[in-house]
Amino acid sequence: xxxxxxxxxxxxxxxxxxxxxxxxxxxxxxxxxxxxxxxxxxxxxxxxxxxxxxxxxxxxxxxxxxxxxxxxxxxxxxxxxxxxxxxxxxxxxxxxxxxxxxxxxxxxxxxxxxxxxxxxxxxxxxxxxxxxxxxxxxxxxxxxxxxxxxxxxxxxxxxxxxxxxxxxxxxxxxxxxxxxxxxxxxxxxxxxxxxxxxxxxxxxxxxxxxxxxxxxxxxxxxxxxxxxxxxxxxxxxxxxxxxxxxxxxxxxxxxxxxxxxxxxxxxxxxxxxxxxxxxxxxxxxxxxxxxxxxxxx
Numbered sequence: 001x002x003x004x005x006x007x008x009x010x011x012x013x014x015x016x017x018x019x020x021x022x023x024x025x026x027x028x029x030x031x032x033x034x035x036x037x038x039x040x041x042x043x044x045x046x047x048x049x050x051x052x053x054x055x056x057x058x059x060x061x062x063x064x065x066x067x068x069x070x071x072x073x074x075x076x077x078x079x080x081x082x083x084x085x086x087x088x089x090x091x092x093x094x095x096x097x098x099x100x101x102x103x104x105x106x107x108x109x110x111x112x113x114x115x116x117x118x119x120x121x122x123x124x125x126x127x128x129x130x131x132x133x134x135x136x137x138x139x140x141x142x143x144x145x146x147x148x149x150x151x152x153x154x155x156x157x158x159x160x161x162x163x164x165x166x167x168x169x170x171x172x173x174x175x176x177x178x179x180x181x182x183x184x185x186x187x188x189x190x191x192x193x194x195x196x197x198x199x200x201x202x203x204x205x206x207x208x209x210x211x212x213x214x215x216x217x218x219x220x221x222x223x224x225x226x227x228x229x230x231x232x233x234x235x236x237x238x239x240x241x242x243x244x245x246x247x248x249x250x251x252x253x254x255x256x257x258x259x260x261x262x263x264x265x266x267x268x269x270x271x272x273x274x275x276x277x278x279x280x281x282x283x284x285x286x287x288x289x290x291x292x293x294x295x296x297x
Contacts, residue, residue, distance in 0.1 A: 151189040
């Protein structure tokens with residue numbers, strides 16, 4: 001059968017899009033600890049800032065963004081979007097970063113970890129009511145119950161990618177994790193109490209919520225750390241980043257901290273015409289310095 005060039009190009013393009021939209025579940029059955037959750041996952045951008053959000057996540061998944069073939073390094077990263085454990089900023093802190101890193105040769109996996117159940121189609125407004133309004137007490141109680149499940153999903157995602165590394169064309173010993181805000185909690189927590197199956201090759205929390213109560217000890221085998229935040233973070237999370245960096249420094253483990261004067265909270269892959277816009281370029285430079293952008297023999 002003869003295939004015309006335009007049709008062949010269309011088929012190849014479709015295959016690339018299919019590969020990038022491939023989504024896999026990280027548990028073989030219901031996620032442990034939430035077996036009775038029966039609500040439906042939703043996605044929309046119907047909120048005051050038109051932020052694309054995923055919410056009411058019941059079944060954690062990874063969406064795969066394969067590294068560009070010409071520059072693939074074998075390294076990979078799990079990306080954890082933020083959203084106060086009530087939603088996921090799936091583009092700004094997920095898919096957009098994944099596409100950028102895939103072009104650098106890093107296979108990226110965007111993690112949809114479990115989030116608290118909400119009864120509204122505007123999770124951003126719900127978050128604002130939880131941070132500063134009438135939902136404050138309930139919202140924080142929901143977070144207390146959800147955070148351990150979200151952290152467990154981050155660890156399970158690392159184990160899943162490492163176990164199925166051959167299927168994804170990545171090196172099981174070069175799987176790192178990157179996350180923003182609440183996703184930064186999931187990311188930083190992966191650096192503590194890990195096992196041989198779920199140890200990350202590196203951790204990169206960006207304006208992470210990571211109070212001392214969620215931190216553990218830093219040992220001689222603790223993965224390298226890359227930290228990003230802004231001094232003017234509206235949620236006052238800069239000290240959390242400094243605390244993490246200080247622990248790595250005290251333990252003489254590899255660490256790099258980028259604390260921008262301005263940027264606020266939630267800048268992700270947004271363009272604000274500030275130095276913080278370029279954090280991901282600094283991240284790529286750090287990955288190169290650590291040897292993750294060089295293909296392994």
